[in-house]
Amino acid sequence: MTAPHNIGTAENPILLAAGGTGGHVFPAEALAAELLRRGHRVGLVTDTRGQGFGQNLPELPLYRIPAGTPSGRSAVGKLMSIVEIGHGVVSALTLLGLTRPVAVVGFGGYPALPLLLAAKLRKIPIVVHEQNAVLGRVNRLVARFAARIATSFPATHFLPEQAVVTVTGNPVRPAILAAADVPYTAPDQSLRVLILGGSQGARVLSDSVPAALASLPPEMKKRLRIVQQCRAEDLDRVRAAYTVAGIQAETATFFSDVAQRLAVAHLVVSRSGASSTAEIAVIGRPSLLVPYAHAMDDHQTANAQALAHAGGAEVIAQDKFTPERVAMAFNDLLADPAQLADMAAHARSVGRPLAAQALADLVERVATEHRRAAANAQSAAQDHSVKRTAA
Structure with missing residues (x-):
């Protein structure tokens, strides 16, 4: 276990545990920022391999503890992961x-599992946040003993029957929240299509x-303005295809200003990961979604269908x-510009721009309950000690 700082004991912190993928890290960092704004002490926990967690919040302590990933490994590999x-x-x-934290929040991924299991053993309350419309493997393991489960979608598969569930939404990046102020405008002379394929x-x-x-x-091709993310090995052939077709297009392997490009798009074509669907809904843009066929438990299809059922997407x-x-x-x-505008409105109607605040509210309630229960237990123990002494 390593930590660059000691968060001290002046006030008990809230620890956030997440895996190394962006889908887990973005909402965890959004919650951390909101808790900091409210004056809480926060610590971040991941495994020894995670590199991205905490980069946007360098002032916070980052603890690394060992963790294994048994999924997709041989029998020997699974055994080593368990060790x-x-x-x-x-x-x-x-x-x-x-x-001595007052609460532990898990965002999924095997790097979060050791801390959540340890919190159970220490009787520290656990809040689980699920980004997808399907409860992930690790969240499924700990959900039955979590104090609360926060979900991003009203309908989330594999929730335990007795779970105490709050729909908070999936926190998104500040740039997305800023872009959400840009209203959708129906196409006029140009048709702007943004095509994103995930990380x-x-x-x-x-x-x-x-x-x-x-x-x-x-006549439609002349109006198209395409922005497409591609793999490096696909760039040349995609550019050539658009040139031959006479379509104006910008292609790149990565766009640092995705929020701004989402804000001006008339139609978004995208994978349906948790962050992508949350961002599309918060900004409120019509989308054509293509779930990744090999996603764990087919969670991208569940995400896409949730947006489609609201009328904001075609899948x-x-x-x-x-x-x-x-x-x-x-x-x-x-x-059909009218249909696009309707889809944009339906997508925005299920967006949750206040997800970070809602999740922070939930964590605060759990932490307050824990502090109160600990204080009551201490008071009861003192009363019992006084009575024994008097006797």
């Missing part, structure tokens, strides 16, 4: 003894979208995302 998790639990117990890009989008757009009527499964099917969808959507 690593056990080692992590021992380290986490030491950390909890030193910091690693998505080859299926590079394979099908340029071909689909190339088959649209000439096409990856195995059906052919140029012909995509061209039909584009033709229907881009030719």
Whole structure:
């Protein structure tokens, strides 16, 4: 266990545990920022491999404890992972003894598991936050003994029957909140389409979208303004396809200003990870969603369907995302500005821009209950001691 700072014992902190992926890290950092704004002490916990957690909050202590990931490994690998998790639990117990937190918040991912198991052993209240419409594997393991479960979607699969659930939404980045102030404007002379494939890009989008757009009527192609994220190995062929089709397009492997580009888009084509769907809904933009076919427990399909049921998105499964099917969808959507505007309004109606505040409220309630219970127990113990002495 390592920590660059000692958060001290002047006030008991709240510890946040998350894996190294952006889907876990973004909401954890958003909650940390909100708790700091309210005057709480906060510590961040991840495993020894996570590199991204805490970079946006360098003033906070970051604790690293061992953790293993048994999923997708051989029998020997699974056994080694269990040993690593056990080692992590021992380290986490030491950390909890030193910091004495009033609550622990888990955001999923195996790096969070040792701290959550240790918190259970130490009888420290646990809040679980689930970003997807399907409870993740680690969150599923600890949900049955969590004090509260915070969900991003009203309907979340695999919740325990007796769970105490609060729908908070999924906290998004400050840039997204700022972009949410930009109202949706229906297409006029140009049709701006933003195509995002997740953190690693998505080859299926590079394979099908340029071909689909190339088959649209000439007058529509002239109005298109495309911005597309691609894998590095796909950039040249995607650019060439748009050039041959006479479509104005900007392509890159990464866009640092996604929030601003979302704000001016008339239509978004995207994977349906937790952060992507939350950001699309908060800003309020119509979308064509392509769930990643191999996502754990098919959670991206559940995320996409939640937005589609609200009327804010159309969903096409990856195995059906052919140029012909995509061209039909584009033709229907881009030719109907009123439908796009309706979808934008429906998407915004299920967005939760105050998710970080709602989650912080929930964590504060749990922490307050824990402090009160601890104070009552201490008072009762003192009363009992006084009575024994008097006797």
